[in-house]
Amino acid sequence: MSVAALIVAAGRGSRVGEGVPKQxxxxxxxxxxxxxxxxxxxxxxxxxxxxxxxPDDLHLYRASIDGLSPDLLRALLPHALGGEMRQDSVREGVEALTDATPEIVLVHDAARPFVVASLIDRAITAGRRWGAAVPGIVVTDTIKVVGKHGDVVSTPERANLRAIQTPQAFRFGDLLDAHRKAAASGLHSFTDDGALAEWAELPVHVFEGQPDNVKLTDPTDFNEAERRLKGHPMTYVTRLGTGFDVHAFTEGDHIWLGGIKVPHDQGVLAHSDGDVILHAMTDAILGALADGDIGTHFPPSDPQWRGASSDRFLAHAVYLVRKRGGVLDHLDATLLCEKPRLGPHREAMRERIAEITGLRLDQVSLKATTTEKLGFTGRSEGIAAQAAATIRLPEMKV
Incomplete structure (x- = not known):
């Protein structure tokens, strides 16, 4: 499916101070x-x-693209003119894409210059799968909802909160219809297209964002961006981590493996959903980070993790890699059990793991083996998995 990117660069950026617009x-x-x-x-x-x-920035726009190579400019369409509000500007851009008729459109803020190719990959994958998808990062601060006098109204559960970024991905026809309906209803105040899609009753999926994909908003952001670009030369070191997880069988009719619900004549005894593959992968990533284990970050003594879906654990481990400016390169896991068989579910598991982690399918490996009737797995008393994760972390040259 064809993909178009729409870069929103029509704002004034007044919070950054006087002078040319921040973009x-x-x-x-x-x-x-x-x-x-x-x-x-x-x-x-x-x-x-x-x-x-x-409309007032044509000379600035021309100067910004003047130094781009002819190879890059071949993919650049004629610019569109924005409107009074951000939503109006995006609508004008989407309308300008009707002749190109892409299947997927990515909407991105021009003031996020640290976007990386891997985040765009994740956006495209999520857009194709879900139709409407936005990148989000885990909120680490406690958030308070306050009243007009500064009094606390409520404290949302932090585990359910995400800070939303761009690029946001949508099926082109759905986004075009949503913008036209909003305009016809006289609505112009949506600050991002995910919120517009929600208003249009489109299911919106949140995929893993990029912690350093910051939006430049005020002078402090620009100062930090300059320091980042002019800092010490950066190199990356490769690290390998391993993980292992085991759960005993108990009564039940299914187990969770690789993020997939697999029918089985037994369940597993576990505090969370007991997904040994995702647990082992989570520990492998945490091992490569030298940052404890799954119990450190999600203690079984905490009731909020009772019955929790293990994709949250794996996604958090990946977030920790990206928070440190790192890259997850590869995940490999081996399932140890007599049954169920991995084969019929392998590709669905790989796809689900790739979705959780933002990896390509060829970066996720799953294998299985029996233990030749030996040990607790051979006696079908339980199930186990071992995993390895390869990551790259930045190291500063000094």
């Missing part, structure tokens, strides 16, 4: 928009890119 300010010699555009134009799975600009 045209220089970061280490290049404009913010230029840096953002390079990532999308160079991405092998983004077929076309369109930028929505303010």
């Amino acid at each position: 045209y300010r220089l970061l280490d010699g290049q404009s913010v928009l230029t840096r953002t555009l390079r990532v999308f134009l160079a991405h092998p799975h983004v077929d076309r890119t369109i930028v929505v600009i303010h």
